[in-house]
Amino acid sequence: AQTVTQSQPEMSVQEAETVTLSCTYDTSESDYYLFWYKQPPSRQMILVIRQEAYKQQNATENRFSVNFQKAAKSFSLKISDSQLGDAAMYFCAYRSTDDMRFGAGTRLTVKP
Amino acid sequence: ETGVTQTPRHLVMGMTNKKSLKCEQHLGHNAMYWYKQSAKKPLELMFVYSLEERVENNSVPSRFSPECPNSSHLFLHLHTLQPEDSALYLCASSQVLAGYYEQYFGPGTRLTVT
Numbered sequence: 001a002q003t004v005t006q007s008q009p010e011m012s013v014q015e016a017e018t019v020t021l022s023c024t025y026d027t028s029e030s031d032y033y034l035f036w037y038k039q040p041p042s043r044q045m046i047l048v049i050r051q052e053a054y055k056q057q058n059a060t061e062n063r064f065s066v067n068f069q070k071a072a073k074s075f076s077l078k079i080s081d082s083q084l085g086d087a088a089m090y091f092c093a094y095r096s097t098d099d100m101r102f103g104a105g106t107r108l109t110v111k112p
Numbered sequence: 113e114t115g116v117t118q119t120p121r122h123l124v125m126g127m128t129n130k131k132s133l134k135c136e137q138h139l140g141h142n143a144m145y146w147y148k149q150s151a152k153k154p155l156e157l158m159f160v161y162s163l164e165e166r167v168e169n170n171s172v173p174s175r176f177s178p179e180c181p182n183s184s185h186l187f188l189h190l191h192t193l194q195p196e197d198s199a200l201y202l203c204a205s206s207q208v209l210a211g212y213y214e215q216y217f218g219p220g221t222r223l224t225v226t
Binding site: 046 | 115116145152153154155157160202213214215216217218219220
């Protein structure tokens with residue numbers, strides 16, 4: 001079974017600084033999608049960024065970018081210029097035709 | 113209403129009760145999902161409905177029974193639950209295109225089994 005591992009249960013960052021959240025996954029598939037979702041306290045989970053495995057170029061959405069290393073099966077999320085509103089649980093997720101898996105999450109704290 | 117809504121937001125039930133969770137999506141999607149979210153554990157995919165047909169059941173105990181009467185509504189019927197079933201139950205929907213499966217989540221139902 002495919003697994004998604006987030007090795008950092010908690011992370012903290014100073015406001016305006018940069019933080020990187022790690023994610024690794026295990027798969028034998030060649031075609032799949034990777035996602036980072038954000039779940040603020042007591043609020044709905046929302047998509048932050050997605051990456052298609054067939055694309056070599058790393059996805060970017062404003063202050064959020066990923067470092068996708070397909071051979072290493074690594075998919076880290078970089079948050080630049082961190083803001084207080086970035087404080088949340090972040091989940092890495094993997095999706096193939098037949099499977100959908102989430103990591104256990106990383107709780108990000110942003111210090112003012 | 114917009115997006116994905118879930119009712120109730122909080123539910124406390126005894127082990128012998130029968131209750132139902134409701135999910136509604138207003139996005140025109142054709143797939144809906146139930147997840148269980150427990151503290152410090154990965155989200156557990158419970159059920160998937162695509163085009164109103166169940167396509168995945170990840171060995172969920174029979175005390176959880178899903179129902180998808182149409183593409184906009186999804187229910188999770190609960191009976192004789194156990195305390196370890198206490199968790200946040202999330203509903204999600206997506207448009208199943210050729211390989212693209214971004215999911216939109218509801219706010220969840222916080223279930224406590226006493």
